[in-house]
Amino acid sequence: MEKDVEGAKQTKESECQNGVKKPKRKFPGFRKNLLDYFQEFTGNTGIHGFKYMGEQERTSCEKFSWVILFCVSLYICINLIIQTYLKWDMSPVLVSFAKSPTPVWQVPFPAVTICSETKTRQTVYNFTGAYDRLTHGENLTDDEMKRFSDSSLICDNHLYNDGKKYTDSDTIDYLMSVAPQFSDIFASCKWTLLNESCENFFVPLLTEEGLCFTFNMLNRDEVFRDRVYLNDKYMSHGSHSKGWSLEDGYPKDAAKDTFPRRAMGAGSYAGFFLVLKANILDFDYICKGPVQGFKVLLHNPSELPRMSRQYFRVPLNQEVVVSVKPDMMTTSSGLRGYNPHRRQCYFPTERYLSFFQSYTQQNCQIECLANITLERCGCVAYHMPHENETKICNSGSQVCMFEAQNELLAMDVDAGLQTAASTEVPLGCDCLPACTSLTYNAEYSQATYEYEKMFEAYRVNITAEWPNTHLSRVTLFFKEQQFITSERNELYGQTDFLANCGGILGLFTGFSFLSIIEILYFLTLRLMCNIKHYGRHYWSGSVRLLDHPQYRNPKSKD
Incomplete structure (x- = not known):
């Protein structure tokens, strides 16, 4: 063996000495090396069809067929993945029912706001008489004209629109003084079998219906921010929520008689009873039309009521029984990472309101309406939240306020029809629902309230105690002991999206x-x-990939 090696060396040296060179082996170029590298990849990869594209013994027709089949499969995959992505992007939220019912004592009893249909007491200010004199061409003094102009703010807005554009807080004080007072509306109250004075339950409130009274609503410093100007006698009752919030509910250590008040159960025995009264001598059929009685609205304790949007009537000499069913919507914490417009709700920390402490859809709408009215008219309605320096609109601005409200409604409709991407802020107020919301659905029934016959049976002279008075009775209670809440959950999370893409x-x-x-x-x-x-020189063509010892076929002669 050693002799053979030595002989080979000598032969090589002699050839070199004689000027004889061994011819260089011809290697393929870059393209051939790249093709060989691709064949190695297709022979080892697990992707379907690639193996047949790279095998040397396959014909061009077979390879081309497999390329076509792979492209078709890839096209189908891309289309299905795009549909999956659109579903994940457009519908990430599923609204479903909670796994277990919620007892009614875990949510507050609804806030009850009551407004009389009588806006100006005829015994204090005769709006009908002033309107009749004005329409028949009689001249009113400056003082009479001012009182009529101010009073028209709480009447139908078509009655008088020719007064001054702006006024001040004195007008509000005047309007509240001519409206029916607390003692003119409430006869008796009873809460969960406890007879107490109605003054312990109701506080005055300013709404678009004028002076109203509300029960179980949060104190003004828990509803409004410090910048909001409001007379101290409105919405101030001194009771605080003691840790209650719409998102977290009552604290675990909250007492049974905590605030906002909560019912201990369902049924009329755990409800709220009211007897309302109205003086015939105070009725005004010009200011608000032919219907007399009361408007009642049930709402969340943390939001300001909008009496012109939702209410039910309590007619005179009628008993109205209202069975209430809470409707609560919650949102899982897994949706916090989503854009609010994808999940279609705001968490409390995601939307700041300038006038309100807590975000609700209704509070947002009220604030937006106030801002647009101020921008368009240079003033706000007397019942809107505002700062101390803000001007109050008088009767001369009623048309402007009406147009601003219609403009806002049109903007909201345009925002609903908008086809922009969900991550963009839409037009209008952008008042999405709160991620935790609480509303109260009510069923009503009524019957004739024959209180005169009842007092006559008790041998009580009702006309002597309440002369010229009509009475109505209202009973409110929870319909059922438990209710089912709704939950927003992830319908299609990132894990589901990846799993579906991987499966396709x-x-x-x-x-x-x-x-x-x-x-x-x-x-x-x-x-x-x-x-x-x-x-x-790996890719230069001086080395062929398949000629490397690690790529060689062991059976080859080389």
Whole structure:
């Protein structure tokens, strides 16, 4: 053996000495090396169909067929993945029922706001008489004209629109003084079998219906921010929520008689009873039309009521029985990472209101209306939240306020019809629902309230105690002991999206996460290691990939 090696060396040296050189072997170029590298990848990858594209013994027709089949499968995959993405992007939220019912004592009893249909007491100010004199061409003094102009603010807005555009807080004080007072409306109250004075339950409140009275609503410093100007006698009762919030509910250590008040159960025995009264001598059929009685609205204790939007009537000489069913919507914490317009709600920390302490959809709408009215008219309505320096609109601005309200409604409709992406802020107020919301659905029934017959049976002279008075009775209570809350949950999270994409790719192409790693491996680490091992001429054509010892077929002669 050693002799053979030594002989080969001598032969090589003699050839070199004689000037004879061994012919160089011809290697393929860059394109051929790239093709060989691709054949190696297709022979090892797990992606369906690639193996047949790279096999040398396959005909061009077979390879082309497999390329077509792979492209068709890839096209189907892309379309299905796009549909999956759109579903994930457009409908990430599923509204479902909670797993267990919620007892009614875990939510507050509804705030009850009551407004009389009589806006100006005829015994204090005769609006009908002033209107009749004005329409018949009689001259009113400046004082009479001012009182009539101010009074028209709480009447139908078509009655008088020719007064001054602006006024001040003295007008509000005047309007509240001519409206029916507390003692003119409430006869008796009873809460959960406890007879107490109605003054312990109700506080005065300013609404678009004038002076109203509300029960179980949060104190003014828990509803409004400090910048809001409001006379201290309105919405101030001194009771505070003691840790209650719409999102978190009552604290675990909250007492049974906490505030806002909560019912201990369902049924009329745990409800709220009211007897309301109205003086015939105070009725005014010009200011608000032919209907007399009361408007009642049930609402969340943390939001300001809008009496012109939702209410039910309590007619005179009628008993109205109202069975209430809470409707609560919550949102899972898993949706906090989503854009508010994708989940279609705001968490409390995501939307700041300038006038209100807590965000609700209704509070947002009231604030937006006040801002638009101030921008368009230079003033706000007397019942809107505002700062001390803000001007109050008088009768001369009623048309402007009406147009501002219509403009806001049109903006909200345009925002609802808008087709922009969900991540963009839409037009209008952008008052999405709160992620935790509480409303009260009510069922009503009524019957004739024959109180005169009842007092006559008790031998009580009702006309002597309440002359010229009509009475109405209202009973409110929870309909059922428990109710089912609704929840917003993730319908299609990131995990579901990836799982569906992986399933589609695996079904049509056999593609997986490791396939990505495999491709990256061949394009980076494998390539760099080969270049490092075989030199910088790896792709230059001086070295053929399949000629390397690690790629050779062991059965080949070479």
